[in-house]
Amino acid sequence: MADIEEILKRIQSHSGVEGAIIATSEGIIMRSTLEEQITVQYVALIQPLLMKTKKTLQDMDSEDELTHLRLRTEKNELIIAADKDYFMVGIHKPSP
Amino acid sequence: MADIEEILKRIQSHSGVEGAIIATSEGIIMRSTLEEQITVQYVALIQPLLMKTKKTLQDMDSEDELTHLRLRTEKNELIIAADKDYFMVGIHKPSP
Numbered sequence: 001m002a003d004i005e006e007i008l009k010r011i012q013s014h015s016g017v018e019g020a021i022i023a024t025s026e027g028i029i030m031r032s033t034l035e036e037q038i039t040v041q042y043v044a045l046i047q048p049l050l051m052k053t054k055k056t057l058q059d060m061d062s063e064d065e066l067t068h069l070r071l072r073t074e075k076n077e078l079i080i081a082a083d084k085d086y087f088m089v090g091i092h093k094p095s096p
Numbered sequence: 097m098a099d100i101e102e103i104l105k106r107i108q109s110h111s112g113v114e115g116a117i118i119a120t121s122e123g124i125i126m127r128s129t130l131e132e133q134i135t136v137q138y139v140a141l142i143q144p145l146l147m148k149t150k151k152t153l154q155d156m157d158s159e160d161e162l163t164h165l166r167l168r169t170e171k172n173e174l175i176i177a178a179d180k181d182y183f184m185v186g187i188h189k190p191s192p
Binding site for chain 1: 141148149155159161165168170
């Protein structure tokens with residue numbers, strides 16, 4: 001797996017990105033640019049959601065695989081890249 | 097609420113869109129351009145996912161609101177616009 005720091009820097013370099021997290025599929029935090037408490041909150045939100053989405057999609061089409069999940073809210077956007085063993089999150093402040 | 101047929105036509109008009117569904121937040125199908133069985137499967141997938149996402153985001157920030165959810169898989173992309181009372185789904189075949 002490419003150097004985690006490299007991946008984190010690349011995510012952070014995109015304009016509007018406020019934070020980046022890398023965690024294992026089980027929700028173990030590998031790296032984060034955010035404070036611990038916020039990181040734990042985001043991973044606690046995203047990990048079960050990702051598992052549920054992956055499972056539900058598998059039920060519909062066992063040959064298909066989730067690659068990305070994007071949650072757009074009124075305040076920001078979570079861009080989640082899902083892999084078999086880990087996931088990456090970019091917290092992004094969309095331009096109004 | 098603007099004429100449902102109008103909304104459905106607008107979603108369908110986007111290039112690459114293979115289907116469009118409009119359902120209430122409780123999962124009652126209002127309109128669909130897809131076969132019934134596929135529509136029921138998609139709504140059964142999306143409705144609980146949407147409820148879980150909305151709830152989890154509310155737990156994190158009670159003043160924030162989910163507006164869109166995008167699920168990108170290897171085969172297609174589900175673009176879900178979420179409102180208080182209903183949601184709209186565009187099933188989209190992304191260009192390779």
